[in-house]
Amino acid sequence: xxxxxxxxxxxxxxxxxxxxxYDTGHEVLVGSRDPEKARTKAEEYETELDSRGVxxxxxxxxxxxxxxxxxVVVLAVPAYHLVDTVxxxxxxxxxxxxxxxxxxxxxxxxxxxxxNRPGAGSVAALADEAKxxxxxxVGAFHNLPAGGLAxxxxxxxxDTLVFGEDEDAKGIVMDLAREIEGLRPLDVGxxxxxxxxxxxxxxxxxxxxxxxxxxxxxVRFQ
Amino acid sequence: xxxxxxxxxxxxxxxxxxxxxYDTGHEVLVGSRDPEKARTKAEEYETELDSRGVxxxxxxxxxxxxxxxxxVVVLAVPAYHLVDTVxxxxxxxxxxxxxxxxxxxxxxxxxxxxxNRPGAGSVAALADEAKxxxxxxVGAFHNLPAGGLAxxxxxxxxDTLVFGEDEDAKGIVMDLAREIEGLRPLDVGxxxxxxxxxxxxxxxxxxxxxxxxxxxxxVRFQ
Numbered sequence: 001x002x003x004x005x006x007x008x009x010x011x012x013x014x015x016x017x018x019x020x021x022y023d024t025g026h027e028v029l030v031g032s033r034d035p036e037k038a039r040t041k042a043e044e045y046e047t048e049l050d051s052r053g054v055x056x057x058x059x060x061x062x063x064x065x066x067x068x069x070x071x072v073v074v075l076a077v078p079a080y081h082l083v084d085t086v087x088x089x090x091x092x093x094x095x096x097x098x099x100x101x102x103x104x105x106x107x108x109x110x111x112x113x114x115x116n117r118p119g120a121g122s123v124a125a126l127a128d129e130a131k132x133x134x135x136x137x138v139g140a141f142h143n144l145p146a147g148g149l150a151x152x153x154x155x156x157x158x159d160t161l162v163f164g165e166d167e168d169a170k171g172i173v174m175d176l177a178r179e180i181e182g183l184r185p186l187d188v189g190x191x192x193x194x195x196x197x198x199x200x201x202x203x204x205x206x207x208x209x210x211x212x213x214x215x216x217x218x219v220r221f222q
Numbered sequence: 223x224x225x226x227x228x229x230x231x232x233x234x235x236x237x238x239x240x241x242x243x244y245d246t247g248h249e250v251l252v253g254s255r256d257p258e259k260a261r262t263k264a265e266e267y268e269t270e271l272d273s274r275g276v277x278x279x280x281x282x283x284x285x286x287x288x289x290x291x292x293x294v295v296v297l298a299v300p301a302y303h304l305v306d307t308v309x310x311x312x313x314x315x316x317x318x319x320x321x322x323x324x325x326x327x328x329x330x331x332x333x334x335x336x337x338n339r340p341g342a343g344s345v346a347a348l349a350d351e352a353k354x355x356x357x358x359x360v361g362a363f364h365n366l367p368a369g370g371l372a373x374x375x376x377x378x379x380x381d382t383l384v385f386g387e388d389e390d391a392k393g394i395v396m397d398l399a400r401e402i403e404g405l406r407p408l409d410v411g412x413x414x415x416x417x418x419x420x421x422x423x424x425x426x427x428x429x430x431x432x433x434x435x436x437x438x439x440x441v442r443f444q
Contacts, residue, residue, distance in 0.1 A: 109414065111411055111412045111413075111414035111415055112410075112411050112412075112414070112415050114414070114415075114417070114418065115417070115418055115421075157444055158444070161425070161429070186429050186432070186433060186436070187429075187432040187433060188334075188425070188428050188429055188432055189333055189334050189428055189431070189432050190333045190334075191333075192331065192333035192334070192336070193333055193334050193336075193425075193428050195336070195337070195421070196336065196337055196421050196422070196424050196425035196428065197425065199337075199417070199418050199421050200418070200422065200425070202418050203383070203410070203415075203418035203419065203422070204443065206410050206411055206415050206418065207383070207408050207409075207410055207443055209411070210408070210409040210410055210411050211408060211409060214408070214443065217443050217444065218443075218444065219441055219442070219443055219444075220441070220442045220444055221426065221429055221436065221439050221440075221441055222379055222380070222439065222440065222441075222442060
């Protein structure tokens with residue numbers, strides 16, 4: 001499968017690129033608004049994987065070019081760029097492409113980070129409104145520690161909550177999650193259940209901020 | 223320490239009563255609006271603990287009577303009874319009493335459970351507004367599976383997120399949590415961080431509803 005990581009030069013994009021590169025045979029494309037930056041980072045990921053004995057080709061493209069080539073498009077961009085990004089790639093998507101949002105909106109005050117719930121109901125709902133109707137949207141990979149994912153010496157021991165209205169698309173994304181060793185996808189129903197998923201991310205940051213011995217936190221449901 | 227569990231005849235009250243009874247030497251008081259029901263449940267908990275070789279006395283009282291006698295008062299009541307309950311016991315509290323809220327407001331639709339965030343900002347903020355000013359409020363024990371707590375054969379392997387403005391009171395509640403074997407308290411800062419904690423509970427229910435092999439779920443941050 002060919003997976004485009006839009007905003008793949010950022011933290012969570014790097015983590016997912018390295019894990020899919022390391023644990024699976026899927027082809028990873030790094031997308032960015034700046035194609036030069038995408039190519040540089042793609043090379044960096046290739047080098048990191050090569051140093052660990054994994055020979056793989058990771059290519060960098062401008063976001064729309066990456067989306068055009070992919071079966072699965074992950075919107076690994078900040079929440080405030082989500083709608084822009086979806087609009088910029090909309091004509092490259094079709095009903096064979098699965099759009100994935102790990103995006104979370106947060107605001108910060110003196111107490112910590114807080115979920116900044118959009119009027120649409122969730123960040124995922126914003127993406128849902130912006131995308132072409134026939135393209136399935138799946139939410140996943142919100143509550144993962146980017147640093148822990150990107151550090152291939154670290155054992156993955158986290159769950160990722162997956163939601164969406166299209167069961168087939170959700171199943172494919174859950175499979176992609178499951179192929180990352182130690183990552184367990186958990187079905188959490190439809191788009192209406194997005195806000196509770198998205199609001200776990202600021203919670204993880206607050207826990208890490210308050211506890212010196214905890215950082216790069218994910219979550220396990222048990 | 224003397225701990226009153228108001229609404230202690232309910233699921234989460236039962237779980238906490240049994241675990242504190244089993245794992246610690248603290249005195250547990252069961253509170254209810256109906257003192258007869260409180261006494262019946264208190265006896266039930268005593269019998270369960272006795273059958274496991276733990277001799278302890280658990281007494282039942284009307285909520286205000288239980289609160290009057292306690293060092294720590296846990297509001298183990300549904301969110302829609304929280305303010306009523308605090309108002310009913312307010313004149314029995316003083317600055318030596320710690321008020322603890324595990325309450326979460328939820329609503330349900332066809333997709334699952336959702337966090338019903340009050341206008342005050344959180345359920346904990348409602349309790350904060352209703353209580354006397356000099357009584358410290360701590361949030362804890364929101365995201366625990368009541369059935370799993372109440373089943374003493376089940377190993378506890380969960381975290382509980384603890385927040386509040388009074389550091390001493392928070393420390394005492396964290397100690398009470400830590401004394402339950404396998405339960406790890408995690409400091410998550412002040413009252414402003416309550417909504418993200420409270421919204422984990424509907425998420426746990428949604429995950430359990432969607433996954434047949436998962437039930438009575440708690441959470442571990444790692």
